[in-house]
Amino acid sequence: MAQSYKAAAKQNPGRKSWLVEFRHPLRNDANNKPGKKVRKGLGTDDAQEAQRLVEQLNKLLSDESLWSVGAQSEALKSYDEIVVEMFYGEIAPRIGSSRDLRDKLLPLPGHDEGYARIALMGVPGAGKTTLVRQLIGTNPDTDRFPSTSVNRTTTFPTEVALRDGPYKAVVTFMSEHETRFEIEESISAAIVEAVEGDERRIARALLEKSDMRFRLKYLLGDYVVGTETEVDPYDDDNSEGDRAEDEGAGNSTISQEEKARQFQVLATYIKRIIGLTQGLKADLEAHQGAIAEMSSEDRSAALDLIEEQASASDEFVELVSDILDDLRTKFSSVLGGKFEKTTTGWPNVWHLESPADERDSFLRAVRFFSGISHQLWGSLLTPLVNGMRVVGPFKPQWGNQDARLVLIDTEGLGHKANATADLPEQVLALLHEVDVVLLVDSAKNGMTNFAAGKALEGVVNTGHTRKL
Numbered sequence: 500m501a502q503s504y505k506a507a508a509k510q511n512p513g514r515k516s517w518l519v520e521f522r523h524p525l526r527n528d529a530n531n532k533p534g535k536k537v538r539k540g541l542g543t544d545d546a547q548e549a550q551r552l553v554e555q556l557n558k559l560l561s562d563e564s565l566w567s568v569g570a571q572s573e574a575l576k577s578y579d580e581i582v583v584e585m586f587y588g589e590i591a592p593r594i595g596s597s598r599d600l601r602d603k604l605l606p607l608p609g610h611d612e613g614y615a616r617i618a619l620m621g622v623p624g625a626g627k628t629t630l631v632r633q634l635i636g637t638n639p640d641t642d643r644f645p646s647t648s649v650n651r652t653t654t655f656p657t658e659v660a661l662r663d664g665p666y667k668a669v670v671t672f673m674s675e676h677e678t679r680f681e682i683e684e685s686i687s688a689a690i691v692e693a694v695e696g697d698e699r700r701i702a703r704a705l706l707e708k709s710d711m712r713f714r715l716k717y718l719l720g721d722y723v724v725g726t727e728t729e730v731d732p733y734d735d736d737n738s739e740g741d742r743a744e745d746e747g748a749g750n751s752t753i754s755q756e757e758k759a760r761q762f763q764v765l766a767t768y769i770k771r772i773i774g775l776t777q778g779l780k781a782d783l784e785a786h787q788g789a790i791a792e793m794s795s796e797d798r799s800a801a802l803d804l805i806e807e808q809a810s811a812s813d814e815f816v817e818l819v820s821d822i823l824d825d826l827r828t829k830f831s832s833v834l835g836g837k838f839e840k841t842t843t844g845w846p847n848v849w850h851l852e853s854p855a856d857e858r859d860s861f862l863r864a865v866r867f868f869s870g871i872s873h874q875l876w877g878s879l880l881t882p883l884v885n886g887m888r889v890v891g892p893f894k895p896q897w898g899n900q901d902a903r904l905v906l907i908d909t910e911g912l913g914h915k916a917n918a919t920a921d922l923p924e925q926v927l928a929l930l931h932e933v934d935v936v937l938l939v940d941s942a943k944n945g946m947t948n949f950a951a952g953k954a955l956e957g958v959v960n961t962g963h964t965r966k967l
Contacts, residue, residue: 517549538820581842597671621939623911635893666891693776720761720877912950
């Protein structure tokens with residue numbers, strides 16, 4: 500007998516928006532069987548509208564003739580766009596790119612206008628972003644843009660063009676699908692720690708991925724117990740500037756009440772992770788003995804099994820959905836600018852234009868998407884950003900003439916650790932487009948970092964030595 504697939508409308512506790520839950524016939528679950536459980540936002544607070552969309556999805560789920568990527572255009576003739584996106588978005592290849600969106604909304608000035616493009620490369624903490632600040636004339640204490648740290652800060656390309664006229668910004672984001680994957684990875688890491696039951700270690704695994712690129716603590720706040728404080732090695736490198744930023748951030752300042760609310764939400768997530776993990780641990784130990792007494796090889800296999808079983812559970816899917824729903828609400832705190840969203844309500848891009856005399860408010864707005872100050876954790880959207888472009892009348896404080904420059908600040912070399920430390924594909928593509936490849940390094944290191952050496956090798960191998 501063929502498997503029957505049905506969708507149902509649901510609401511997360513304390514949320515007005517409706518979502519739909521269904522098993523996707525063309526996606527395999529953790530056991531490699533068709534019918535992966537999927538939860539998607541319906542983009543509406545209206546119960547009748549939610550039910551109407553779910554009825555459409557059920558019709559689509561019952562019609563096997565439409566279960567292929569090629570049938571998407573046919574489905575659009577009968578069903579709402581949001582319903583089609585929910586079903587085919589899980590299987591259709593991604594088209595277009597975030598850079599295309601930035602080019603469409605805010606093209607960069609080119610050679611025909613006398614501009615040169617400079618790509619800054621270097622290992623994390625070498626000083627690339629500090630140099631950008633010098634070249635565009637932003638104050639490290641009051642402007643704090645772009646954000647800097649002595650460690651890993653830049654995790655997406657930041658493009659800044661120095662041009663007279665109004666200030667303009669375009670920010671593009673990770674897709675909902677990519678964000679869900681990152682949340683799943685974070686929860687899976689927390690589940691491994693939850694086998695031992697140490698709340699602090701569980702929280703750290705959930706809120707900080709080991710590669711320090713996707714950090715939920717920026718979005719959800721930190722899990723601080725009592726009066727403890729933790730120094731973040733990736734926080735902004737100027738504590739005085741933290742105070743200046745907070746004083747000028749207006750509604751972006753996190754109140755004690757909001758911090759308490761964030762802590763309660765995180766405590767609930769951690770409690771759910773512990774409950775899920777400990778239940779699976781008890782089942783496993785009932786058949787195989789105590790994990791603590793196993794050999795290292797058997798213990799590793801047991802942890803893998805618990806993680807696999809947890810990932811396949813309904814509780815895991817619901818937790819991912821709840822966190823994703825929580826992240827979705829964070830965009831509503833952004834003041835000014837305009838979002839362009841998918842039919843399910845997930846932002847693709849945000850853009851803003853401000854007069855030249857409103858520099859402070861403009862920089863305050865873009866800091867939502869690039870800031871890292873620990874005093875603003877819980878309100879920052881930085882981990883969800885995959886690209887930022889800013890154009891405006893920037894100029895160095897020490898300059899006496901206009902500089903026609905486009906500065907492209909790239910992610911630190913070796914930020915995402917791998918065996919080869921080769922240049923990422925997007926950076927290799929960038930080498931062909933820019934006029935200058937500016938390799939920045941600290942004199943303390945003296946070009947001894949392995950990743951810096953691989954960068955030099957990449958520039959030479961692609962034939963761009965003259966640009967270096």
